[in-house]
Amino acid sequence: MVSRMDPYEIMEPISGGAFGAAILVNHKLEKKRYVLKKIRLARKTERCRKSAHQEMDLIARIKHLYIVEFKEAWVDKGFYVCIVTGYCQGGDIAALMKKSNGDFCLNILVANIRKYLHSKFVLHRDLKCFNIFLTKDHDVCLGDFGLAKTQKAGDLTSSFQIYNFCCTGCCIYEMAAHRPAFKAFDMDGLISKISCPSIGALPPCYSPSLF
Template structure:
């Protein structure tokens, strides 16, 4: 990765290069200009990246190789790439390409320029019932596809639901995703984000499957309508206790809740998935 600086040492631009071999066997280089910082998570930082030849703008997830010294960390990244690369759905962030240089691994993804549902909810406090129905339908479309492919996302949350320039929803971040190898297989890794974790994940001995994504979908639906997750507390232990005991309530003053109660035609999400 080539970083250009001015005389004062202030970074002007960062270009990273991909070495490729053309169909006739010739060596070539693709250059990308690193742009606006989009966010970070785990060992990765995400930036806008412009292909200097085509001018196409993508999202570049950049992982520093020095953070991949542990075998388990490397295997998790390989699994994430393998799973995400295999997916094709209108409501899943499109995996474009992956390459590396001596410093970093670069995962190029579809750019979702309107941030995430989490950012939208922070600005708006809560969404209307119609908006929630619209986004739940798109999440269900992504989950139905994933589950047919035998993939469990396992980290479904507002922050992993991205919005493109048309405000269409795209599910991303497959860092905790797993693929079932046989019918009825149960996974036992305790993983996820506290507010969204299903009770069977917390009890690692029981094992978990596709249902954990449906649980997280319910949490997301509640959060969009009410303005915060149903089991949210100041500390993780109390949150886990509420999840295990299924302790939550609807504030009666919330208009969305009143509409939800009155509209008996709204199907529970698990029925939509089942059908």
């Protein structure tokens, strides 16, 4: 019996958790590496299963230079949603910031991603430096659309726009300052800080009027 996994060779696990697993695979014919995300459906709530299918459908229809490449997706025997995307060899921005003290010139690219998603009525809902990846050539790619949702054109609200702008701003601040814009010990504390924002100063290499 032919399997959708037949063209791929499993290389190594990348991450895992309650959602399922992310696995590095190699396409045998193309000789190219991809990431296989397996989202567990068994023993999950209807809401979780619906979310997994939404992620599969959404990422299949968005194509942009700065969004992780979509290869293919399928449902494996009703137990897993399988999504194959491009492999970003450079890791994520958050990890890179820990290794480097240098400045980042990615702000305009992150803003371009936000603008594209907004044009497609997509709310990412998990836009952070951990989900912004780099290719081996250090091109930026946004990934992980597990929490994303699509808004209808008539449903766009000011809160939709504010959320997109706010998350983009937090990422840009973190890339500039090498620290999160808001940090707290728990969710209540985080909400409190966001509601009454007091953001720390940027490093002296930036103009005080930037923020």
